[in-house]
Amino acid sequence: MTADREGLTVLAVDDERPALDDLTWLLDAADTVSEVIDATSGAEALRVLSSRDDVDAVLLDIQMGGLDGLELARLLGNFRAPPAVAFVTAFDEYAVDAFGLNAVDYLLKPVDQERLEETLRRITLRRSGPAARGATAELDRLDASVGTRTVTIERDDVEWVEAAGGYCRVHISTGESHLVSQTISGLTCAWLPHGFVRIHRGYLVRASAIREVSNVDGRRTVQVGAEELPVSRRYAKLLQDVLTNR
Template identity: 45%
Template sequence: MTGTNDSLTVLAVDDEKPALDELAFMLRAQDAVGQIRHASDATAALRILQDGDIDAVFLDINMPGLDGLELAGILSNFSSPPPVVFVTAHDDRAVAAFDLGAVDYLLKPLRSERIAESVRRIVDGRSRKSVQDAGAVADEVIPVELGGSTTLVHRSSVEWVEADGDYSRLHTAEGSHLVRIPISALEKRWTDAGFLRVHRSHLVSMPLVTGIRTVGNGLVVCLRARGGRPPVELPVSRRHTRMLKDRLVGAPKRSWTAR
């Protein structure tokens, strides 16, 4: 880990100097951030990144030459790519950003609390990777905007995920939360944590699955009651049926039924 006392070395990239200065100022205010390096375009950013001492990148999308998404695509080919947070004035690139594995997607004008959340996610991701390397999977925290305030939803509290256009809706015992992350990105991120795609619109937490059953000409997966809510049944698509059955049969002390 680079930086002092395990602090983060962050690369801030923006072609507009006032925006770059503001981003660097907000990052500097974060306790977890040690060193901040700057780049005004993708070419300069790549030169810095090739040194291999960057822990995270805060990256503007709209830049001349290579834009931020194209640069992130190049980074994805690195053997150990740094986590990327996109910074933009436009909200129409979120799906593409999260498909590239973005840690977060910040809209300008920037807010210090959102910068802090992004930094926390980066730090949590680093800790999670360390735990995974030791053979376990740490919990993930998802920041959710609710009425102008931010709520942190733990992945362990999520029972199932529902596709909602280009976004996803996280269902917990307390309610549902809309997040700017496509279900395909959550599927990739949460597979090792016990989540399985059972339908193009649904991702379920396998520890909550009690079985499957036939309804009409199709199957539904059954999730046990939790937190006072009744059991939930979700449709299973044909293309996901075999994977679900294999997972249930292979799970210890668990069986599946089709009635």
């Protein structure tokens, strides 16, 4: 594809050729992408990035032989002008580590075109600089279909979110809940800076909505409104840190 600086230059990294081919095909089909480069290892990706300074974003797998995706992202953080990073993986359990590395997004395989376009919009906003007011501003509001109507949900009204396959059910302060076309990993990435905390692979909650934390026989839960939600071991330390500093 011919480079055009009006669009994004994206480096796709995956050590499994079929998965890499699928991702590059989707990227090639995106109107916001002008050039796609691929690499089959973290080491190859570093070589590409060392020879080019025009890469806007790196979309990479996490579990790769040799230099894995998280290690590569840490190295990119030391670049003078690091590209945006989004993870594309089959595993949800690395989300906390990814968000700690300031990832733009966290996509679960198999990725569809619409979900990838959302990631590319975030990358474009981040590339645009301060005028964009951050790559996650577009998720201040969510739209949900209710019969023939579209309901707009304000992020500030949401108390907790539960995963529902490739969608999420958001629960708001009025007691209502709505199904939205977002993944819980995507909402975690967008809402972590706005007072939300992941407590489980299936739950994201507003820290200020937590009324009580319980630990009975090694089973930790939080009380949010009338709901008691489980806290997994993986997210327990993150929850503790957030509650300590809120």
